[in-house]
Amino acid sequence: MQDIIWSAKEADRWQEAYLLGNGRMGAAVYGGVFEETVDLSEITFFSGSPSSENNQKGAALAFQEMRSLLQEGKEEAAMERASDFIGIRENYGTNLPVGRLKIALENSGEKPDGYVRRLDLKTGLFSMEYRQEGSTVARNAFVSWPDQVFCYEIKTGKPESLSGRIWVDGGENPFSACTEEGEYRFQVQAREKLHSDGSCGVDLSGTVKVWCEDGRISFPNGMIAFTGCSKLLIGLWMETDYEEKAGLTAGKEKKAGCKKLNLQEEYDRICSRHREDVKSRMERVSLCLGTKEEQEAASAVPTDERVLASRQGKEDPLLFALAFQFGRYLLQCSSREDSPLPAHLQGVWNDNVACRIGWTCDMHLDINTQMNYWLSGPGNLPECRRPLFAWMEKLLIPSGRISARESYGRKGWSADLVSNAWGFSAPYWSRTISPCPTGGIWQASDYMEYYRYTRDEAFAREHAYPVIREAVEFFTGYVFEGEDGRYLSGPSISPENAYIKEGEKRFFSNGCTYEILMIRELLEEFLELASFLPDLAQKDRTLVMQAEKILPRLLPYRILPDGTLAEWAHSHPAADSQHRHTSHLLGVFPYAQITPEGTPELAEAAWKSMESRMCPEDNWEDTGWARSLLLLYSARLRRKEAASHHLRSMQKELTHPNLLVMHPPTRGAGSFMEVYELDGNTGLSMGIAEMLLQSHSGELRLLPCLPEEWDCGSVDGLLARGNVRVGIRWQEGRLEEARFTAARQTLVSLEYKGMHRPLSLEAGVTETVTGEFFMHVGT
Known part of the structure; x- marks a missing residue:
């Protein structure tokens, strides 16, 4: 269960739900027993409209x-x-939530036992099990990229015991629904008045189709009713008119509508194709921390309980291996090669918070969209x-x-x-x-x-x-x-x-x-x-x-008398000396303009700037992405203790029970509650990758910032610049073995603990070196 997030409790709110996505559609599944809630989202479901009048006349x-x-x-x-x-x-x-799919089952009055819900990061499959009336009920859900459909399955060992209703709630959006030709069809409009005038936005069409075994389907009062079923399959499709409204349809054929699949005949194939699709991406990289016994012991504890324990001060370094893969999972859920838009502030999902405050749920170009995508490099x-x-x-x-x-x-x-x-x-x-x-x-x-x-x-x-x-x-x-x-x-x-x-x-x-x-x-x-x-x-x-x-x-860069890096060309003090943004330090990361080897004085000034921002730490404007940047700066400057501290702080202060990293309300970015941001998770994963492997400045650095508590472990499949796949194994904090596979013939320069060594790689041939490889060469 190294790549499984799980809980023994139903989710009470969005921040506890499990997220599914295919780069266009998103689903947050709560795992409710008698009333299941699935929050629906779509990456192009934006209010507003294009405008050619965004620049003032005479602005130049x-x-x-x-x-x-x-x-x-x-x-x-x-x-x-x-x-x-x-x-x-x-x-x-702004991007808006589409609405909610609701599945209400008849309540027999008997409380279920043995409840568990899981999110398998390797396959993108939500699953849920419990026992009721002497029978096991199993559920599965996923959002398929190959077949562009959301599927929800309910199975029970007790014949003809499933009865209930299904419908879609459009929330605050203009919404309508009807049943035609054995299908439930709904229309939703992306309209709001905070970020637009309420009259314009994308229109979405959705279809829900249901198939049952041993039972009957009917359509009373604009809902879907199912009675006496042993198995229930639900398929949901969504599409919008975004391309037409964005003016991107020139030369394109208009879509004929959603592809309708026969769930009864094709479900197993759809599920199998989905699992293999996600697996092919997720298995490119693996990260294991701790011994096999430690991994098994950690996996036996519900993930939400581990997060709660870490908030109370219990160290759980193995949780970072799960968090690393979670960031990769969320990225591939949010952005696929044919996604109609890049990942916005919340990826492909919408928590209905960011869209209702001044920020908007959009593409911020002063850190958030950039951090969404950094992981795509080393994360393969x-x-x-x-x-x-x-x-x-x-x-x-x-x-x-x-x-x-x-x-x-x-x-x-x-x-x-x-x-x-x-x-x-x-x-x-x-x-x-x-x-x-x-x-x-x-x-x-x-x-x-x-x-x-x-x-x-x-x-x-x-x-x-x-x-x-x-x-x-x-x-x-x-x-x-x-x-x-x-x-x-x-x-x-x-x-x-x-x-x-x-x-x-x-x-x-x-x-x-x-x-x-x-x-x-x-x-x-x-x-x-x-x-x-x-x-x-x-x-x-x-x-x-x-x-x-x-x-x-x-x-040029300039160092102030207090030893910090100047943020402006002048020396006037910052209005907020502990501001969450640290854009003047980007020469450390993502770029390599400031490095400990090439510019040691600037590197020291950057470090002092970080210390100044964090002093006192309880006044630091803490957010997921801002803490991720501190982690990344520390890794690049090879400040191991600081990097470990930022990891622990992220786990303790900024992580929800479902491992989503939050942006709490701060003095500079107010909100009525915490906001989910994709970059908090992808930034955390990127920081872990940088602690294990760095490939900027033309050199591959192995374990440059390995935390003391990660005593043993391995990582495989990290991608280095130059299209070199890297695997590393360590024991007692020391390199045991590293493997390199290049896509083409190349000469790489390796560094480990200040020792340097060239290595020639042939295309497609894996070369393996051990820690001894570095021991007999000078620095």
């Missing part, structure tokens, strides 16, 4: 005047001018990134060309703080967190990471180069030369912090560390691509020369 002129005013030290005047620059929200919208799920690229190329970048021209007066493309199903790219609609045109290029760095992990040269040529080249076109025109010959940028923010000047809170300035490091990364990626695509680089020789000129003259 306002931006230039804001820059000039800041150069003159007139921050207040620049803020006033920003009113003519910020974006226009229009019908921005590269295809999960494809919907992100498709969305960017179809919607975000075309919109970003308009924003670049109308809001900044530049060529190329840009995107600011947030985006959505409609490709919003304009500046944010508040003067306090705008401008921020580097959100798009931060997301575009996923193109380079995809190439680095897969070595897909066709992708680099056809996708990565054009996207990055056009972003470079914007930012080489966006930067400007300061009096000292250094290139600056702005005005912009350091997401989402502010600083204090003359007793007043100020929000944007020129030369923010975050923005400069993002531009530095963009130019480095462009020149890297140009170096192995010389034919394309030759056509863009002028742009390449501009990048080569600007890169070494960008404003």
